Amino acid sequence: MSSKESKQYDMIIVGGGTAGLVAAARLSEDGSKNILVIEAGEDRRGDPRIDTPGLLMSLWGDVTYDWGFWTEPQEYLGGRQIPQPRGKVLGGSSAINVTATVYPTKRNFDSWEALGNKGWSFKELAPYYRKCHTFYPASPETHELLSLDYMNPDNQGKDGPVRVCFPSGTYGPYQKAWMSAFKGAGVGNDRDPILGGKVGAFIPPNTVDPSTYQRSYAASAYFTPDIERRPNLSLLNTTFVNRILLRESDGSLEAYGVEARAGDGSTYNIYAKSIILAAGAFQSPLILESSGIGSKHVLEQHSIPVLKHLPGVGENLQDHCFTTVSFEAADGQMTMDAARDPELVKTLLKQYTETRTGPLTGVPYSLAFAPPVDFQGRIEQSKIESLASEYLVSGGKSLEAGMKTQYDELRSTMLDPAESTCWYGLTPAQVDTSGHRTSMAQSVSPSRPENYVTISIGLNHPLSRGHVHISSPFGTEPRIDPKYLSHPLDLEILARGVQFVEKLVSQPGLKQLLKVDHRVPQEAGSLDDIEKAKQIAKDRLWTSYHPSCTCAMMPEALGGVVNDRLVVHGTKNLRVIDASIFPMIPLGNIQTTVYAVAERACDLIKEDWAA
Numbered sequence: 001m002s003s004k005e006s007k008q009y010d011m012i013i014v015g016g017g018t019a020g021l022v023a024a025a026r027l028s029e030d031g032s033k034n035i036l037v038i039e040a041g042e043d044r045r046g047d048p049r050i051d052t053p054g055l056l057m058s059l060w061g062d063v064t065y066d067w068g069f070w071t072e073p074q075e076y077l078g079g080r081q082i083p084q085p086r087g088k089v090l091g092g093s094s095a096i097n098v099t100a101t102v103y104p105t106k107r108n109f110d111s112w113e114a115l116g117n118k119g120w121s122f123k124e125l126a127p128y129y130r131k132c133h134t135f136y137p138a139s140p141e142t143h144e145l146l147s148l149d150y151m152n153p154d155n156q157g158k159d160g161p162v163r164v165c166f167p168s169g170t171y172g173p174y175q176k177a178w179m180s181a182f183k184g185a186g187v188g189n190d191r192d193p194i195l196g197g198k199v200g201a202f203i204p205p206n207t208v209d210p211s212t213y214q215r216s217y218a219a220s221a222y223f224t225p226d227i228e229r230r231p232n233l234s235l236l237n238t239t240f241v242n243r244i245l246l247r248e249s250d251g252s253l254e255a256y257g258v259e260a261r262a263g264d265g266s267t268y269n270i271y272a273k274s275i276i277l278a279a280g281a282f283q284s285p286l287i288l289e290s291s292g293i294g295s296k297h298v299l300e301q302h303s304i305p306v307l308k309h310l311p312g313v314g315e316n317l318q319d320h321c322f323t324t325v326s327f328e329a330a331d332g333q334m335t336m337d338a339a340r341d342p343e344l345v346k347t348l349l350k351q352y353t354e355t356r357t358g359p360l361t362g363v364p365y366s367l368a369f370a371p372p373v374d375f376q377g378r379i380e381q382s383k384i385e386s387l388a389s390e391y392l393v394s395g396g397k398s399l400e401a402g403m404k405t406q407y408d409e410l411r412s413t414m415l416d417p418a419e420s421t422c423w424y425g426l427t428p429a430q431v432d433t434s435g436h437r438t439s440m441a442q443s444v445s446p447s448r449p450e451n452y453v454t455i456s457i458g459l460n461h462p463l464s465r466g467h468v469h470i471s472s473p474f475g476t477e478p479r480i481d482p483k484y485l486s487h488p489l490d491l492e493i494l495a496r497g498v499q500f501v502e503k504l505v506s507q508p509g510l511k512q513l514l515k516v517d518h519r520v521p522q523e524a525g526s527l528d529d530i531e532k533a534k535q536i537a538k539d540r541l542w543t544s545y546h547p548s549c550t551c552a553m554m555p556e557a558l559g560g561v562v563n564d565r566l567v568v569h570g571t572k573n574l575r576v577i578d579a580s581i582f583p584m585i586p587l588g589n590i591q592t593t594v595y596a597v598a599e600r601a602c603d604l605i606k607e608d609w610a611a
């Protein structure tokens with residue numbers, strides 16, 4: 001018996017990713033608790049490809065960093081398959097993400113509460129959005145360029161682990177024009193995004209440390225050398241957890257350890273008093289299924305003994321899918337496509353390494369949230385109501401109870417003029433999201449000789465629901481089927497959102513920076529035609545990299561997997577704390593919500609320890 005097998009931990013955290021490392025740091029603050037983190041990927045802290053914000057695209061699809069999953073052929077996208085990158089290193093997906101820092105709205109959490117979750121209101125979560133980060137205001141010049149008056153430093157986090165800033169070297173005229181385009185198109189308010197309720201354009205700060213201009217992510221922020229040195233905290237990396245060890249105890253299941261698989265393929269058990277799953281939205285449900293918790297139907301297909309029939313495991317998969325329209329940049333305008341020149345890349349790398357300045361210090365991503373819009377601007381309320389009545393019949397007969405509540409919530413959100421249905425992003429580069437099986441690397445390679453700017457149009461509150469299940473017990477290949485656009489209203493909203501791009505690029509600031517008639521795809525030449533807009537939506541649909549909701553926090557009767565203390569139904573001491581526990585996906589980019597949920601989960605666990 002090895003020392004690993006003989007030792008019993010108080011807690012094993014499965015997955016040293018975004019949520020898992022929050023738990024490692026916060027729970028090991030109690031020196032009386034022995035904590036073990038098990039991570040399948042390597043510890044690559046200090047790796048310049050992760051640390052240099054501007055090199056992020058080089059990580060995608062590289063198996064050293066990325067699990068590199070794919071969806072099943074998508075029925076509503078003509079059989080297209082979409083890549084699903086996921087971080088496979090210490091720090092998980094926070095190590096390979098785009099670093100955008102975005103906050104959801106109050107209503108998102110009203111919906112979580114409506115789904116039977118006490119203690120998860122916006123008011124209760126708000127402190128955790130601040131606890132996880134420290135905000136560094138922009139320089140006066142950047143503040144002016146990006147029109148950042150809507151952000152008040154007093155509202156932001158003051159001493160949290162993740163560093164958040166606006167790297168000055170990355171911004172230019174496109175970001176400025178983006179801010180004014182939404183104002184000109186009549187969409188926007190002056191709210192600070194962190195207060196919930198942002199509509200219109202904003203520039204999300206980057207999770208970048210302004211003292212080094214390196215990525216600030218779960219591994220650098222929550223697994224610092226000081227935390228790592230704690231005698232009660234251990235890390236086992238390059239180790240894959242096959243399953244949770246479970247036994248019957250007083251009529252429910254008790255977790256008492258995990259079966260781990262080392263890099264050489266050997267397996268062994270590690271024991272603990274309780275277990276946290278933080279393996280992400282695709283892999284936490286897989287581990288539950290491999291352990292005998294899931295839908296009877298799925299488990300029996302793989303001859304896995306059913307310990308707990310919990311049909312919600314792996315279901316309810318949600319993602320903010322998006323589509324793209326690119327415009328050639330006006331003559332003389334530089335975009336990230338210039339990086340096709342290896343000599344320029346060398347120069348920028350030298351600049352970054354020697355002076356920590358220039359475009360590689362951050363990611364110049366601009367965002368916006370918009371209510372239902374089309375090529376003319378905001379859609380009249382009566383038309384939104386008739387769309388909702390046509391496609392979202394309240395109390396639909398065949399809906400299960402959980403889905404009925406979700407659709408009722410989505411309907412109220414859609415009809416609320418202060419909420420948004422679509423998000424928009426501007427990337428100063430060509431992005432090709434078309435094709436039958438286009439890889440991440442292909443999607444961002446500047447294959448056209450001209451310079452482009454890409455506008456992304458995505459769904460903030462998708463109605464389509466997919467699933468993820470095992471393809472074999474203990475396997476590393478999830479069967480991912482997001483069922484993008486399977487709900488017809490998703491296509492109706494997205495296509496109208498595509499049409500709004502016409503209105504945006506006709507705004508003077510943006511118009512002068514683009515060749516508005518040189519578009520990819522060519523069909524985007526007439527966005528007032530709804531059928532063409534629908535085709536663009538389907539042909540170029542992509543993932544926002546926000547899969548979530550596959551171990552939803554909801555009562556079991558509503559199809560939930562964990563309760564509002566994040567304990568798996570039917571178990572005593574097995575919790576899930578990552579993006580899979582969201583019952584409904586909040587709007588915008590979700591890493592801040594993953595950090596906030598994990599922070600709150602740790603406070604709940606500490607309360608349970610104290611009880």
Ligand SMILES: Cc1cc2nc3c(=O)[nH]c(=O)nc-3n(C[C@H](O)[C@H](O)[C@H](O)COP(=O)(O)OP(=O)(O)OC[C@H]3O[C@@H](n4cnc5c(N)ncnc54)[C@H](O)[C@@H]3O)c2cc1C
Pocket residue numbers: 014015016017018019020038039040041060085086087088089090091092093094096097098099100101102239240241242278279280281283284287544545546547578579580589590591592594
């Ligand atoms: C390419 C990309 C870009 C993104 N951009 C943004 C952005 O700009 N802004 C934003 O807000 N969000 C962004 N996101 C989303 C955000 O980063 C993720 O939603 C979030 O990091 C997920 O956190 P998690 O803890 O749920 O999972 P992860 O961080 O993925 O952690 C899961 C961990 O578990 C490990 N693991 C899995 N299975 C096992 C097993 N069986 N045994 C042991 N370990 C295991 C994995 O290796 C991983 O380290 C992006 C994501 C990606 C992939």
